[in-house]
Every structure is written in structure tokens, then in C-alpha cells.
Amino acid sequence: MRPAREASRRYSPAVVEERRRLVGQIATAMETSSVIRDPGSRQLLLQELNHALAGALGYRELSLLRPQIVELVTVCVDRPGGLRRLVDCMELLDPGSEHTVTLLRLADEWHTVELFIDYDFPWLRDVLSAVDVTGELRRFVAETRATPPPPWCRTAWDLLTHLASANSHASVPPWLTLLDRLTPAVPETVQERMRDLVAQLARDWGVTEQIEASQPDLPAPVGTAYLVIQFEKYGGDDDSYIMSHWYQWSSPVWQPIRGEDRRVWYGELEAAVDQVINETERRWADQSGAVTIEFVLPWQLINEPVDTWRKELQSPLPSPLTTEYPLVIRSLDRIRAGHWHRVWRNRWQGLPRSDGDRQLIHCASRHQVDVQLQAALNSKSSVAVLVLSETPTANSDGERQLLVGLRSGVPAIVWHRNAPSTKDLCETVASMIGDQVSGRGVVELPRHAARLRQLAWSEDPDVLGPHVGHGLVILFDDPDRQPGRTAATDDGRRKVLA
Incomplete structure (x- = not known):
């Protein structure tokens, strides 16, 4: 005053x-x-x-x-x-x-x-x-x-x-x-x-x-500018979605700006995303640095191949999003399920620790679903990455494993749409994380996945080709960056994110 x-x-x-x-x-x-x-x-x-x-x-x-x-x-x-x-x-x-x-x-x-x-x-x-x-x-x-x-x-x-x-x-x-x-x-x-x-x-x-x-702001790390695009089913019977989006340039405080919502039919989702990306790029025309795109997907779209979507669809040469942006998906169901958030935060906040021999990755076997998988995850509180045994299509073991992973608070869940062997996929994820027991490798997972996808496109332009970078899906959820919510501590003050 x-x-x-x-x-x-x-x-x-x-x-x-x-x-x-x-x-x-x-x-x-x-x-x-x-x-x-x-x-x-x-x-x-x-x-x-x-x-x-x-x-x-x-x-x-x-x-x-x-x-x-x-x-x-x-x-x-x-x-x-x-x-x-x-x-x-x-x-x-x-x-x-x-x-x-x-x-x-x-x-x-x-x-x-x-x-x-x-x-x-x-x-x-x-x-x-x-x-x-x-x-x-x-x-x-x-x-x-x-x-x-x-x-x-x-x-x-x-x-x-x-x-x-x-x-x-x-x-x-x-x-x-x-x-x-x-x-x-x-x-x-x-x-x-x-x-x-x-x-x-x-x-x-x-x-x-x-x-x-107050301290002077540290330089924002590369890749901390975000465009978050969310789809939510509109009504019960028709084939349309409410598309919302938030954007924020590099800042240690999560306080995104919300864009205008729009109703989009399923067949027009890619074109609507292209429009939002172009609008956001024009808004950031005077900036320099990397941008990560996150798709918040409902259960109906959780396996939608957003990693194959393109930008500049009206041009003679549309380009895949994954050749330019680190791209991950997120679970709308987990964001909305507040009773899952405590265990989710527990796993996320445990990432910075470096207390000896920790298991960061759990690779689910084809027979490890439901209670068996949940018990395995609960016994290994350090697990931050779950690799599914198969693509989570409707009524599959992969779908049940995905649900268990979300309920158990695992921040990163990985699968492959073109079904390479689980062993090969686990080895790929392990190589991306490296030997960083502090969990920093997990935080860098979206960036490593982006490089792998870019390598796939440069070596094999066939989206269904054998390169592991094609069809690689990363569900990556940071509980401190939820769309529509600013970061805050328990007493209501804004929280600076690491």
C-alpha cells in the first residue's frame, strides 16, 4: 500500500x-x-x-x-x-x-x-x-x-x-x-x-x-521454456476435444500464461497444434533458446502418435515437431487425480539424492502387471523411470502397467510404439540416464530423447523405420509444473523451482 x-x-x-x-x-x-x-x-x-x-x-x-x-x-x-x-x-x-x-x-x-x-x-x-x-x-x-x-x-x-x-x-x-x-x-x-x-x-x-x-536471477538453463498443450474430451459421445495451452519463457518460477481454449475435432488436432505453435513462435520472435513442447493427454489419447505430428502444415515442406523440439507427453488423469499426488511428489523430490546404489529404472516384464508391478515399485522408492513391456493399447498389459506406474507416482514412463524388445529399450533408456545416481540424468531424459529422435530422422526418414528413435514415447511429469497452477509453498508463497 x-x-x-x-x-x-x-x-x-x-x-x-x-x-x-x-x-x-x-x-x-x-x-x-x-x-x-x-x-x-x-x-x-x-x-x-x-x-x-x-x-x-x-x-x-x-x-x-x-x-x-x-x-x-x-x-x-x-x-x-x-x-x-x-x-x-x-x-x-x-x-x-x-x-x-x-x-x-x-x-x-x-x-x-x-x-x-x-x-x-x-x-x-x-x-x-x-x-x-x-x-x-x-x-x-x-x-x-x-x-x-x-x-x-x-x-x-x-x-x-x-x-x-x-x-x-x-x-x-x-x-x-x-x-x-x-x-x-x-x-x-x-x-x-x-x-x-x-x-x-x-x-x-x-x-x-x-x-x-532478493538475489539476482541466475541465467535460465537451456530448455526451460515451455509450451504445454492439453486435450480434454468434450462431452460424452462426439469426437471432439477442448484444446487448452499454456506458455512460459525461461523462468525459475512456474507461472505460465494461459492461451485461448478452443474446441477441436479429432481429425483436426494436428492442424490445431500447428496453429498454436505458430502463434507462440511469433510471440517469442525476439527470444533465443530452446523450447520444450508437452502434450497433456487424456486416457483416450495417451498413445496418440503426437511425436509424428508436423509443423507448418500449409507449407510445401512440413517438418516433424521432433526434429526441432524436445517433446514429451503428460497424463491428464494423473494431474486431475489429487489422491495420487503425494506419492508422485515423493518420487520426484527424491531425485536429487545421491545416496549410494540406487535403482532409478524399472523394466516391467510381460507378466508383471497389476499388484505384482505395484508391489515391486513400492519396494523401490528410488525408481523414477518405468519402462513398459509393450505399447499401452486398449485392454493390454501395457495399459495396465501404465496405470500402475501413474498411481505409484513414477515421474517418467517410457514405451515404444514400434515394439522393439523390452531389453533393448531398457538398455537405451539406461544409456540416456547414464550413471548419474543423483537423478540428474532422469531430469535430462526429455533432452536425450530429443537427440535420439533427431538422429533417427537424419539417418532414416521413414517414421516406421527400425531406428529406436522412431516411435519412442516419453511420458514425463514434473509435479511442480502443472498446467493452470503456479508453483507455491504451503504458506502460499511462490516457490522457486530447481
């Missing part, structure tokens, strides 16, 4: 000049708008503004247009939330126009001036306006506000005003966290001044300990 301002404090000349500058820029942006220049539209704007402010504006009618606009803007900025209401009404009458976008940006900047009005801050605008927006800064804002920053946010000052204009219930105001992050990015000559401002703001907001305890 913003600290109370002393009524007797007088604004510095620099702050007064900032206010005058913004009123002038807002008036100029409005003066060239067709909504203002047309008398009928202007009257409609005033009518909508009266409704928005729940009362008469109480400003003087002047004969000249420019002074009348300045009078209107001045009246609005002197009323709590008045300028934002004015811009909202302009957007209602002239949505998406250049004038409206300019006004939205200026309204955010005005809110920042109001927020910092008791501080020596005008220098900050010049400094941050010279700092370009990076992908990491965009990710931070996207995760904080659950939506990407608008395209007009091209500088750090734009991002700051964008964050400062939004209400937040976080203990540390997001704009203050952003300022703290920006300190190393400004010129050395003003870094000390920046630190002093952050410290003063932290004291006034009562969050000094949280700011001091």
Missing part, C-alpha cells in the same frame, strides 16, 4: 515541470484525434465521461479547442482515476488508433508521476528511456501481470509505467522489484543514485527486508 503523503510537502520544480509536460502531451494527442475535432463525437465523449466519473465534470466551456482540452485534462487529473477514465472513454470511441495508444502510454506515465511525486525522480525517466527492453524483462512483466506487456513497451521506462499503472496485491510492488532488477543495466554513473532510490522506496513501502533478500 502506498505510504501517506505529507499534506504540507511542496513539490519540487522538476516534479511540477513533469506534470506540466504530461498535461501538454496528453492535450496534443487528444487535439489531433477525430473524436475531439468532431463536435458530435466530442459531446458523446463528455457524456460517457460523466457516466464513468459518476457525476458532472464541472469544467469551463471555452471557445478555443486547445484551451478546452487542457481544461478537460486538468479536471480529470485532479480527480482520482479521472485520467484513466478519460482514456478509457477515448478508447471506447476510437479503439486501437494511434492516438488512443499514445494516450494509454501517457496515462500510465501519469500514474507513475503520481506514485513517485514525493521523490526526486524526473532524472529516472531519462535514464530508463535509454535502456532497451530485453527478453528477460518482458518475461518478468508477463509473469507479474499474467499477460505480455503491450507492444509499445520498448524501453525500461515504458515497462516501469506499465507495471506502476496496475493494482497489485503482492507484498513487494512489482514496479519496485523491476527497479531493483534494472539497477545493473543503467550507466555506472547513476547506479548509486538508483540504489538509493530503491532503498528509499523500499523503506517507505515497508519491504526493505524482502528487497535485500
Whole structure:
């Protein structure tokens, strides 16, 4: 909550000049708008503004247009939330126009001036306006506000005003966290001044300990950007699914952004996925790094050959997803079955241990199903990878083994669609994990599988060919990254993922 301002404090000349500058820029942006220049539209704007402010504006009618606009803007900025209401009404009458976008940006900047009005801050605008927006800064804002920053946010000052204009219930105001992050990015000559401002703001907001305890973000490891695509059966009888998706660029905190849901018929699933991937790639056009795609599948689709799906289907040369992305599947049934989650987390959280001779892989035999398999898994709490004896088709032993593996909390379950011998498949999985008893090899399993699939395509372009990389299926479930849920500790605070 913003600290109370002393009524007797007088604004510095620099702050007064900032206010005058913004009123002038807002008036100029409005003066060239067709909504203002047309008398009928202007009257409609005033009518909508009266409704928005729940009362008469109480400003003087002047004969000249420019002074009348300045009078209107001045009246609005002197009323709590008045300028934002004015811009909202302009957007209602002239949505998406250049004038409206300019006004939205200026309204955010005005809110920042109001927020910092008791501080020596005008220098900050010049400094941050010279700092370009990076992908990491965009990710931070996207995760904080659950939506990407608008395209007009091209500088750090734009991002700051964008964050400062939004209400937040976080203990540390997001704009203050952003300022703290920006300190190393400004010129050395003003870094000390920046630190002093952050410290003063932290004291006034009562969050000094949280700011001091914050650590600089470590570089995000390669492959921690995710696109999660989920299918869920629609209704009972028809052949359609609700397709949902979430996306998040590299971040140690799991707080994905949810995309728009859509209903898709079974025969159109691949094309719908292609569309979502293209949309996400356009959104990440200014990023660099690896992306993992995860398919969250219901039981009806658990053996769907998503690893053979392609992207850019409308092009003359569609390409397999697996040649570009690490790709795994996940179980919607396990994510929805909360009574399975404790044992699931137990196995996942046991991965970092390196306490001697641990068995990380269990290869099920053809006769090991149901109770026998469950007892074997429960007696080996270190098992993190289950290799099925066969493809989990309907009513097969492989399907029953898969169900036992999910119930027993095994994070990674592997099978092969083209049915190589179980022994060969187990040896392949063991070679991918290596001798890392700490479980790090299990965590890297999706990346190793991606390389194996790429090798298969480079050596044998026949998807049904003999290479073990064709038809290899990896079900890989991290309980700390569930679609629709952010990572949190028991007391509700967000948890940093390893």
C-alpha cells in the first residue's frame, strides 16, 4: 500500500515541470484525434465521461479547442482515476488508433508521476528511456501481470509505467522489484543514485527486508521454456476435444500464461497444434533458446502418435515437431487425480539424492502387471523411470502397467510404439540416464530423447523405420509444473523451482 503523503510537502520544480509536460502531451494527442475535432463525437465523449466519473465534470466551456482540452485534462487529473477514465472513454470511441495508444502510454506515465511525486525522480525517466527492453524483462512483466506487456513497451521506462499503472496485491510492488532488477543495466554513473532510490522506496513501502533478500536471477538453463498443450474430451459421445495451452519463457518460477481454449475435432488436432505453435513462435520472435513442447493427454489419447505430428502444415515442406523440439507427453488423469499426488511428489523430490546404489529404472516384464508391478515399485522408492513391456493399447498389459506406474507416482514412463524388445529399450533408456545416481540424468531424459529422435530422422526418414528413435514415447511429469497452477509453498508463497 502506498505510504501517506505529507499534506504540507511542496513539490519540487522538476516534479511540477513533469506534470506540466504530461498535461501538454496528453492535450496534443487528444487535439489531433477525430473524436475531439468532431463536435458530435466530442459531446458523446463528455457524456460517457460523466457516466464513468459518476457525476458532472464541472469544467469551463471555452471557445478555443486547445484551451478546452487542457481544461478537460486538468479536471480529470485532479480527480482520482479521472485520467484513466478519460482514456478509457477515448478508447471506447476510437479503439486501437494511434492516438488512443499514445494516450494509454501517457496515462500510465501519469500514474507513475503520481506514485513517485514525493521523490526526486524526473532524472529516472531519462535514464530508463535509454535502456532497451530485453527478453528477460518482458518475461518478468508477463509473469507479474499474467499477460505480455503491450507492444509499445520498448524501453525500461515504458515497462516501469506499465507495471506502476496496475493494482497489485503482492507484498513487494512489482514496479519496485523491476527497479531493483534494472539497477545493473543503467550507466555506472547513476547506479548509486538508483540504489538509493530503491532503498528509499523500499523503506517507505515497508519491504526493505524482502528487497535485500532478493538475489539476482541466475541465467535460465537451456530448455526451460515451455509450451504445454492439453486435450480434454468434450462431452460424452462426439469426437471432439477442448484444446487448452499454456506458455512460459525461461523462468525459475512456474507461472505460465494461459492461451485461448478452443474446441477441436479429432481429425483436426494436428492442424490445431500447428496453429498454436505458430502463434507462440511469433510471440517469442525476439527470444533465443530452446523450447520444450508437452502434450497433456487424456486416457483416450495417451498413445496418440503426437511425436509424428508436423509443423507448418500449409507449407510445401512440413517438418516433424521432433526434429526441432524436445517433446514429451503428460497424463491428464494423473494431474486431475489429487489422491495420487503425494506419492508422485515423493518420487520426484527424491531425485536429487545421491545416496549410494540406487535403482532409478524399472523394466516391467510381460507378466508383471497389476499388484505384482505395484508391489515391486513400492519396494523401490528410488525408481523414477518405468519402462513398459509393450505399447499401452486398449485392454493390454501395457495399459495396465501404465496405470500402475501413474498411481505409484513414477515421474517418467517410457514405451515404444514400434515394439522393439523390452531389453533393448531398457538398455537405451539406461544409456540416456547414464550413471548419474543423483537423478540428474532422469531430469535430462526429455533432452536425450530429443537427440535420439533427431538422429533417427537424419539417418532414416521413414517414421516406421527400425531406428529406436522412431516411435519412442516419453511420458514425463514434473509435479511442480502443472498446467493452470503456479508453483507455491504451503504458506502460499511462490516457490522457486530447481
